[in-house]
Amino acid sequence: NPEFHGNPNFASCLLPDHLISMAELDLLTQNVVCAHSETCQFLQENLQVIRWETFSQSEVHGFQQKPMDHMWERCVCHITNAIQQIVEFAKRLNGFMELNPNDQIVLLKAGAMELLLLRMSRAFNCYNNTIFFEGKYAPLDLFQSLGCNDLISAMFDLCHSLCAVNLSEYEMAFYSAMILLDPTQPWLQEKEKVQSLHVKLDVAFRNLLRRTHRESILGKLPQRGRLLSICQVHMEKLKVFRQMYPGMAWERFPPLYRELFVSEQEDP
Ligand SMILES: O=C(C1CCS(=O)(=O)CC1)N1CC[C@](c2ccc(OCc3ccccc3)cc2)(S(=O)(=O)c2ccc(F)cc2)C1
Numbered sequence: 001n002p003e004f005h006g007n008p009n010f011a012s013c014l015l016p017d018h019l020i021s022m023a024e025l026d027l028l029t030q031n032v033v034c035a036h037s038e039t040c041q042f043l044q045e046n047l048q049v050i051r052w053e054t055f056s057q058s059e060v061h062g063f064q065q066k067p068m069d070h071m072w073e074r075c076v077c078h079i080t081n082a083i084q085q086i087v088e089f090a091k092r093l094n095g096f097m098e099l100n101p102n103d104q105i106v107l108l109k110a111g112a113m114e115l116l117l118l119r120m121s122r123a124f125n126c127y128n129n130t131i132f133f134e135g136k137y138a139p140l141d142l143f144q145s146l147g148c149n150d151l152i153s154a155m156f157d158l159c160h161s162l163c164a165v166n167l168s169e170y171e172m173a174f175y176s177a178m179i180l181l182d183p184t185q186p187w188l189q190e191k192e193k194v195q196s197l198h199v200k201l202d203v204a205f206r207n208l209l210r211r212t213h214r215e216s217i218l219g220k221l222p223q224r225g226r227l228l229s230i231c232q233v234h235m236e237k238l239k240v241f242r243q244m245y246p247g248m249a250w251e252r253f254p255p256l257y258r259e260l261f262v263s264e265q266e267d268p
Contacts, residue, residue: 025204028094029170032201035092036173039085044122044169047132051125054137063142069245071145073252074134079116080254086115087256093177095197099190106187107194109260111180113234114227117155118176121162129156148237154230158222165220170212174205175221235261 037043055063063071090096090108099107123132130137143152167175183195209215238261242249249262 028204031094033173039089060142080257083112113231121159124159126163151233
């Protein structure tokens with residue numbers, strides 16, 4: 001519509017059915033950034049301050065001596081706490097609570113682990129290849145008793161790639177929201193509602209990148225398939241673990257973790 005073009009109050013991207021004003025873009029940006037910063041267990045600056053506090057060799061050895069089921073139970077507990085925060089992030093995103101409940105679950109089941117992988121990179125020290133775990137920074141081999149070395153090293157590699165992009169909290173917030181509100185997820189009942197939210201996030205994110213001269217990061221973000229493949233390896237390792245410790249998932253794993261990652265069928 002010619003009367004809109006050149007009018008500074010309207011975003012440059014005028015998709016016919018998604019007319020978005022600059023005021024709406026600003027409100028959406030505030031909403032996404034606040035939802036993220038209010039739901040990260042650890043503030044970026046706090047993680048940075050302690051990032052040189054690494055576990056000693058004897059502490060690492062102590063973790064390596066723990067039985068597999070013991071380490072799994074601790075990690076599953078930390079994942080569950082982190083995912084509770086991610087659920088809270090979703091609930092605070094404008095429009096998420098207005099989606100139908102089935103679609104809210106579909107999006108969280110599909111995206112929660114991907115968002116956890118993104119958040120982990122905030123707790124990664126790429127200079128000495130250590131990651132925040134239970135209060136200090138841990139090297140890769142601290143986790144060897146989990147029996148998932150390929151999974152953990154894939155996570156470390158992903159954290160390295162994300163550190164290279166050096167995402168700001170603003171960028172991390174938008175990247176997370178757009179992964180979560182993915183209209184291409186199968187089984188969505190109201191795909192167009194998710195699509196509408198995703199388009200607005202895309203316009204607001206590009207607007208932010210343009211204003212901050214950070215458009216170049218779009219080509220440097222890890223491919224979605226990379227996040228998905230790590231999530232798949234997590235599911236495979238969980239299946240193997242459950243074969244080794246039948247019944248444990250039902251007795252000692254938190255309900256939220258079971259709901260998201262343990263399919264209903266009985267123990268293999
Ligand atoms: O990062 C967080 C928190 C959320 C983001 S934050 O606030 O910035 C910091 C705290 N994490 C919370 C959970 C954590 C986690 C993440 C992924 C994960 O997947 C692999 C897996 C899955 C199941 C069993 C074994 C291995 C396991 C745990 S963790 O335990 O700290 C952990 C970390 C590193 C590692 F190498 C192994 C475990 C990462």
